[in-house]
Amino acid sequence: MAYVITSRCVGEKWEACIEVCPVNCILEGANMCYINPEICIDCGACQEVCPSDAIFKEEDVPEEERDYIRINREYTK
Numbered sequence: 001m002a003y004v005i006t007s008r009c010v011g012e013k014w015e016a017c018i019e020v021c022p023v024n025c026i027l028e029g030a031n032m033c034y035i036n037p038e039i040c041i042d043c044g045a046c047q048e049v050c051p052s053d054a055i056f057k058e059e060d061v062p063e064e065e066r067d068y069i070r071i072n073r074e075y076t077k
Contacts, residue, residue, distance in 0.1 A: 001058040002037035003046060004072050006065040008054035009033055017046035017055065027076055036076035 002025075005017075009032040017033060018026045025039035026046060035046070037058070047055040056062070058069055 001042060002040035002072075003035050003042065003044070003055050004037075004058050004061050004065075004069050005033050005035055006054050006056060006061060006068040008052045009050075012052050012054070014051050016049040016051070020045040020049050025076075029075060034072045034075040037073055038076070 013033055023039050023041050025036045027034050061069060
């Protein structure tokens with residue numbers, strides 16, 4: 001399971017997650033950052049440094065944020 005960036009990142013785009021990712025799976029978009037689930041190694045480094053608590057393990061994404069699983073996948077294709 002990959003990590004997922006959710007709506008709490010929209011408009012924030014803290015780049016600490018990009019800097020700590022050991023496999024460069026996080027991409028910066030126009031309004032938020034996205035995690036490529038095909039590259040993510042589930043290390044959790046990004047989640048630890050996210051000041052807006054926008055990053056969740058895929059299975060822990062809150063129900064109201066589940067669309068972001070698809071949004072991250074689609075953005076990083």
